[in-house]
Amino acid sequence: MIRHILTKLLHAVITLLLSAFVVFLGVRALPGDPALALAGEEADPATVAAVRRSLGLDQPVLTQFGHFLANMVRGDFGTSIRTGTPVIDLIAATLPVTLWLSAYAIVIAVLIGIVAGTVAALYRGKWPEWVANLFSLGGLSIPHFWLGLLAILYLAVTLNWFPASGYVAVTENPLRALYYLTLPAVILGTALAAVVARQTRSSMIETLGADYVRTARAKGLSRRSVLGNYVLRNSLIVVVTIIGLQLGGLISGAVVTERIFGLPGFGKLTLDSVFTRDYPVIQAVVVIITAGYVLINLAVDVVYSLLNPRIRVGGEA
Structure with missing residues (x-):
């Protein structure tokens, strides 16, 4: 198991380094000159050159990338060209908003998805399954931006149930923060809820036909006990993996x-x-998102290996 974790960790480090290099090159492939944008369109060439030199853009690309990696290891992502603020301060101010929104969206999506998937599995061939499948299809098919605009138009503007925009920090007023985040979290979690519902349905249908479930029923256990302790509990292994990968x-x-x-x-x-x-901001943002993907996938892989003993680790069963 330790060998498996170390191998995955090495792969994660390599992936992060390659991703950082691709991001570094991709950012510099964007049209436009940041030095010219910072100095102004009417600036003389000497001023633009001085700005480019101060930003380190006059150095070779590999040298710039080496400085970027060295600073990144120390937690220094540079200074924003647009505002002059340290990038780490911008990230510290904005990342908690996205994390709270994502966490709230996951909670809503998991609750709705597990309920919809369970209903669809228990009522196969009946109208509750059709409703659950219709919900899953709609959640995967409808674009977020269109669904968000409809939600603002009807739920916020017409019915005045939720605010159309705005944000309150969770540390200031938790209840009011949840009120402002509810509608965006529902919209953001729609697709995840649909995925969780489909995976829960498929996993539960497979589990319902397992031998140990039939044995539990033959022993006289109640339907609620069988569903809670055997069917749903074992079906959630796949759901946990899906949630981690979707985060x-x-x-x-x-x-x-x-x-x-x-x-x-x-x-x-x-x-x-x-x-x-x-x-600097683009590089930091994309690198942090990439690191989040890599670390989450690594954590899910390890947790899944712990939850499911059938996973082969290091070539051994």
Whole structure:
């Protein structure tokens, strides 16, 4: 098991380094000159050159990447070209918003998805299964931005049930923060809820036909006990894996949701940095998202190996 974890950790480090290099090159392939944007369109060439030299853009690409890696290891992502603020401060101010939104979306998605998947598995061929399948299909098919706009139009503007935009920090007023985050979290978690529902249904149908479930029924255990202690409990192993793999997608997918609902999160920071060609911020944002993906996948792989003893570790059963 230790060998398996160390191998996965090595793969994660290699993936992160390669991703950082691709991001570094991709950012520099963006059209436009950040030095010219910072100095101004009417600046003379000497001023633009001085700005480029101060940003280190006049050095070879590999040298710039080496400095970037060295600073990244120390937690220094540089200074924003647009605002002059340290990038780490911008991340510290915006990342908690996205993390709270993603966590809230996961809770909503898991609750709705498990209930819908359980209903669909227990009532196969009946109208509850059709409703659950329709919900899953809609959650996977409807674009988030369109669903978010409809939610704002009807639930926020017409019915005035939720605020159309705005944000309150969880540390300031938790209840009011949940009130402001509920509608964006529901929209963000729709696709995840659909995936969880489909996976729960498939896993429960497979588990219901297992030998140990039939043995539990033959022993006279109640239907509720069999479903709770045997069927649902064993079916959640797959669901845990799906949730872990989707968490990184939620963090990166929050870009559109935050933009629609005006949340000052990681997504807004990403879009603003792309529009202004703010190299240090773009690099830091993408590297952090990539690191989140890698670490989450690593954690899910390890947890899944612990939960399921049938997983082969290091070539041994």
